[in-house]
Amino acid sequence: MRASFVFSEVITGLRRNITMTIAMILTTAISLGLLGGGLLIVRMIDKMQLIYSDKVQVMVSLTDDISANDKSCSSSICANLQRELQGSSNVETVTFQNRDQSFQRFQQLFQAEPELLRLTRPESLPATLQIKLTDPSRADVLVKAFAGKPGVKTVDDQGVFLQRFFGILDSIRYAVFVVALIQAAAAVLLISNTIQVSAFTRRVEVGIMRLVGATRWYTQLPFLIEAVVAGIIGSVLGIIGLAVLKEFFLDAALSGPIASGVLPRLDLLDVVAISPILVGVSAVISAITGYVTLRLYVRL
Amino acid sequence: MIRLEHVTKVYKTSTRPALDNVSVEMGKGEFVFLIGPSGSGKSTFLRLLLREEVPSKGRVYVSNFDVAKMARRRVPRLRQSIGCVFQDFRLLPTKTVAENVAFALEVIGKPRHTIQKVVPEVLQLVGLDGKADRMPTELSGGEQQRVAIARAFVNRPLVLIADEPTGNLDPDTSQDIMLLLERINRTGTTVLMATHDHSIVDSMRRRVVELDHGKVIRDDARGVYGVGR
Ligand SMILES: Nc1ncnc2c1ncn2[C@@H]1O[C@H](COP(=O)(O)OP(=O)(O)OP(=O)(O)O)[C@@H](O)[C@H]1O
Ligand SMILES: [Mg+2]
Numbered sequence: 001m002r003a004s005f006v007f008s009e010v011i012t013g014l015r016r017n018i019t020m021t022i023a024m025i026l027t028t029a030i031s032l033g034l035l036g037g038g039l040l041i042v043r044m045i046d047k048m049q050l051i052y053s054d055k056v057q058v059m060v061s062l063t064d065d066i067s068a069n070d071k072s073c074s075s076s077i078c079a080n081l082q083r084e085l086q087g088s089s090n091v092e093t094v095t096f097q098n099r100d101q102s103f104q105r106f107q108q109l110f111q112a113e114p115e116l117l118r119l120t121r122p123e124s125l126p127a128t129l130q131i132k133l134t135d136p137s138r139a140d141v142l143v144k145a146f147a148g149k150p151g152v153k154t155v156d157d158q159g160v161f162l163q164r165f166f167g168i169l170d171s172i173r174y175a176v177f178v179v180a181l182i183q184a185a186a187a188v189l190l191i192s193n194t195i196q197v198s199a200f201t202r203r204v205e206v207g208i209m210r211l212v213g214a215t216r217w218y219t220q221l222p223f224l225i226e227a228v229v230a231g232i233i234g235s236v237l238g239i240i241g242l243a244v245l246k247e248f249f250l251d252a253a254l255s256g257p258i259a260s261g262v263l264p265r266l267d268l269l270d271v272v273a274i275s276p277i278l279v280g281v282s283a284v285i286s287a288i289t290g291y292v293t294l295r296l297y298v299r300l
Numbered sequence: 301m302i303r304l305e306h307v308t309k310v311y312k313t314s315t316r317p318a319l320d321n322v323s324v325e326m327g328k329g330e331f332v333f334l335i336g337p338s339g340s341g342k343s344t345f346l347r348l349l350l351r352e353e354v355p356s357k358g359r360v361y362v363s364n365f366d367v368a369k370m371a372r373r374r375v376p377r378l379r380q381s382i383g384c385v386f387q388d389f390r391l392l393p394t395k396t397v398a399e400n401v402a403f404a405l406e407v408i409g410k411p412r413h414t415i416q417k418v419v420p421e422v423l424q425l426v427g428l429d430g431k432a433d434r435m436p437t438e439l440s441g442g443e444q445q446r447v448a449i450a451r452a453f454v455n456r457p458l459v460l461i462a463d464e465p466t467g468n469l470d471p472d473t474s475q476d477i478m479l480l481l482e483r484i485n486r487t488g489t490t491v492l493m494a495t496h497d498h499s500i501v502d503s504m505r506r507r508v509v510e511l512d513h514g515k516v517i518r519d520d521a522r523g524v525y526g527v528g529r
Pocket of ligand 2: 342343344463
C-alpha cells in the first residue's frame with residue numbers, strides 16, 4: 001500500500017468535515033486534560049507522602065507552665081516525658097521544640113498569611129515533643145498512653161489529619177477521573193460518528209475503489225488513521241492545556257501552601273512525565289473506536 | 301473463462317426473478333454481447349460475475365474463482381482479475397486521470413516504478429496521452445470512458461466487463477470506444493458487454509446472448525441485434 005495514498009486520503013478526510021473534526025479533537029482534548037489532571041493529583045499525593053513520611057507523626061503539646069519556663073526540656077517533668085517516650089516501643093525519635101522554635105515554624109508555615117501572623121503571639125503556641133514513629137498506623141496506642149500525663153496538654157496524631165487530607169485529595173482524584181470517563185465516552189461516540197459520516201460522504205468513492213479490487217483494509221485504513229491522528233492532536237492540545245493551567249492558574253492559587261512547604265510543587269516536568277501516557281491512551285482508544293466502528297457500522 | 305450453471309437471482313424486494321435458470325459459458329478471448337430489453341437482467345448478470353450480488357441458486361465461475369461460494373475476503377482478488385467499465389464511468393472524482401489509472405495497480409501492490417512506466421503506456425493506448433494530469437470533470441464523456449477503459453485494462457485482466465459503456469456517448473465516440481474494446485479483446489482478454497445499441501451489435505458481428513425476463517432466449521455465435529423481430 002502506498003503511504004502517499006493513505007496520507008492524502010487522511011488529509012482529505014479530516015478537511016472534508018472540518019467542524020466534526022474540530023469537535024472530535026476538542027472533546028478528546030478535554031477528556032485527556034481531565035485524565036491528566038487526575039494523574040497529576042496522583043503524582044502530588046505521591047510527593048506529599050514522601051514529604052510527610054519523614055516528618056513528625058505524633059505531637060505532644062506541653063502545658064503552659066513548661067512552655068513558658070523550660071527552654072531546653074531540662075525540667076524534671078519534661079525530661080521524664082522525653083525519656084519515657086524514647087523508651088516506648090514504637091518510637092523512633094523524639095525531639096523537643098520550645099516555644100520560640102514553635103513560633104518560628106509557625107511563621108514559616110503561614111508566611112503567605114501575614115494577617116494571621118500579626119495576630120499570633122509566641123505565648124499562644126506551646127512547646128512540643130515531636131515524635132517520629134516506626135509504625136505510624138499504631139499511633140493511637142501512644143496517644144492513649146500519654147494523654148493526661150503530668151505536663152501534657154494535648155497529644156495529636158497528625159496522621160489522622162493527614163489521612164483525612166489525603167482522603168479529600170483521593171476523592172477529588174476520583175471525581176476528576178469520573179468526569180474524564182464521561183468525557184471520554186462522549187469523545188468515543190464523536191469519533192465513531194465522525195468516522196461514520198466520513199465513510200458515508202466517501203461511500204461512492206470507496207465503492208469504486210472496492211469495484212476495482214481494493215481490499216476493505218485498504219479503503220478503511222485512512223478512516224482509522226484519521227481517527228488516530230485526531231486523537232493524538234486532541235491529546236497534545238489537552239497536554240498543552242494542562243501545562244497552561246498549571247503555570248498560570250494552579251501555581252498562583254496554591255502559592256501559599258507551596259511556599260510554606262505544606263503542599264509539594266508540581267513542575268512542568270510532572271506534566272511532561274504524564275504526557276506519553278495521555279498520548280498513548282488517546283491513540284489506542286481512538287484506534288479501537290475506529291476499528292470497532294468500521295467493523296460494525298461501516299459497510300463499505 | 302466465464303461459466304454460469306443454472307443461475308437464478310431473485311432480489312429480496314421483488315418476486316419475479318431477475319435471472320431465471322441461466323446457464324452460459326464464455327471461453328477465453330471471446331467477445332460477447334449481452335443484449336435484451338430494459339429489465340431483462342443484463343446488469344444483474346454482470347454484477348453476479350463481480351460478486352456485487354450472490355445468486356439465489358446455481359453457480360458462477362470466473363477463471364478459476366467459484367464466485368458465489370468464495371470467501372468475502374477473497375473478493376478483491378476476483379475483482380483485480382476483472383476489468384469493468386460502466387455507463388457512468390465511475391472515476392474517482394478527486395484523482396487525476398493518471399492517478400485513476402494508477403489506482404488499479406496500487407491496489408494490487410505494484411511497485412511505484414512499474415506504475416510510472418505502465419500508466420503512460422496505457423493512456424497512450426486509449427489515446428489520452430497529454431491528458432494525464434487532468435481531473436475527470438475536465439474531460440468529455442468519451443474521454444472519461446477511455447480513462448475507465450484504461451483503468452480496467454491496465455493490469456491486463458482476464459476478463460473485461462462493460463455495462464452499456466456507450467450508453468452516454470454519441471455514435472462516433474461510441475465507435476471509438478468499440479475499437480478500443482476490440483483491440484483489448486485481440487490481446488486475449490475476454491470481453492463481455494451489455495448493450496442496447498443495435499448498430500454496434502450489428503456492425504461487429506460477434507457472439508450475441510439475448511436475455512428476456514431473466515431467461516436466455518438466444519445465443520448466436522455471429523449474431524445481430526434484432527433477429528426474428
Ligand atoms: N437492487 C435491486 N433490487 C431489487 N430489484 C432489482 C435490483 N436491481 C435490479 N432489480 C430488478 O431486476 C430486474 C433486472 O434488472 P437489471 O438491472 O439486471 O436489468 P437490465 O437488463 O440491466 O436493464 P437496463 O437495460 O435497463 O439496464 C429488474 O426487474 C429490476 O427491477
Ligand atoms: Mg442495466
